[in-house]
Amino acid sequence: MNPPGFTGGTLDRADRVRHEPALLAAAVADSKARLLVLNGLDPALDDHDRLVWTNLAAAEGDLLFLGVDEGAPRFASALPEGVRPPATRSLALFGMLDRFTREDAALYAAARSLVDWHARHGFCAVCATPSDIFRAGWGRKCPNCRAEHFPRVDPVVIMLAELGDRVLLGRQPPWPAGRYSALAGFLEVGESVEDAVAREIEEEAGVKVRDVRYVASQPWPFPSSLMIACIGVADSDAITIDVHELEDARWFTRDQVRRALAGDPDAGFLPPPPYAIAHTLLTAWVEGS
Template identity: 75%
Template sequence: MTPPGFTGGTLDRADRVRHEPALLAAARRDQRARLLVLHGLDPELDEAGRLVWTGLDAAQGELLFLGFDGEIPRFVSALPAGMTSPPGRSMALFAMLDRFDQADAALYAAARSLVDWHARHGFCAVCAAPTAIFRAGWGRQCPNCHAEHFPRVDPVVIMIAEHHGRALLGRQPAWPKGRYSALAGFLEAGESIEEAVRREIQEEAGVRVGAVRYVASQPWPFPSSLMIACIGEALDDALTIDVHELEDARWYSREDVLAALAGDPRARFIAPPSYAIAHTLLQAWAAGR
């Protein structure tokens, strides 16, 4: 089974450094310390598909501490004051997503989400005063009301409903022609993972689901989600599609799914890309896991 993209990170996040100014200062003075090269929120890759790093003196915004790669301190720069996060994902980034080294992809996911969070949370949610970076970049503090704010992760369920050896997949109109994938949606307040899976499938496709089993998870840094992949046992197969959420939804057999995963030109649909957890989820379902 293909590991989900943006997982497999090996960086020591070194939480101790976030709480000790002296340790952070030592990491910043270390001649081996490196800064991740970003253009806005997009990384730069070398010819081998690895992330490009430079010296800390190239930082244009405040330094955010990522952790240690072995003994090497790794940093990323916050966006310069007044610069907002670019909306969405650039075409340049789309071209890189299937080239990433696995460990690099995980590191980039953390860096991108952190930089984006700072760019979007410059003011206190309690009193609206400007906030300042603290804890080595892993928080913002309000000098007015003293509230502390930390990077948030938005949980998203992504799931397949199965019914008598078939998997329910849907598509959105913005996707490439012929692509079908797992359904997905954000968890709501006061809701368990299993409840969210049942609700989303019924809302989007009109299918009632009973038992739900967890498969895998994936950080998704656009901007900062945690994808929670599940398989739900459908109690029926009648579809009532919510056209505000989906363009289409269909039931596919294991043979259909295996053909799509293999890239067979005769397949009934195009599978999601390998870096997406939906690809891992389809592999798990097709293997009967």
């Protein structure tokens, strides 16, 4: 099974530094310390498709400590005050996602999600007072009510329904022509992963599943989700599409999926890109995981 994108990083998050001001000051003063170059939330890549780093003096906002990598403290810069994060991924970023090394992709995912979180959470959720960055960038504290807030991830189930040698895939209108992928949806409060998988498949495609099994997970930094990949067993192939969620849904054979993943234009559909966990999920299913 191919590992999901944005995983497998080498960054040491060095949690002690977040709690000890002296260690943070030493990391900032370290001559090897480097700042991740971002254009808004988009990364810069060099001629070898590696992330670009610069001196800390280039930071336009508060420094956010990412950790230590290759013996050097790594930082990102919060967006300058008043600058809003983009609502969607840029077209430029789409062209970079399949060029990252695994290590750089994982580091960028952490940095992007952290920078974006600060840009969206500048006010206390309890009393609406502007909050201050603390814990080396891994939290915000309200100066009024003293509430502390920390970056969170939004859990998302992404799943296949299998029926014998076939698997259910769907497509959404914005996707490239012919692309089909796993269904997905956010977990709701008070819901288990297994319950969310069953609910989402039934809501989107009208298919009931049972015996849900976990396959893998992936951080998805757009803005900050945790994709939880699962497979459930269906008892019927009857499909009833929720037109508010899907443009189409259909069953594909294991051979079709295998050929699609191999790039065969006659497979019957275009698979998700390799950096998406849906690609990992389909690979696992083809391999019998």
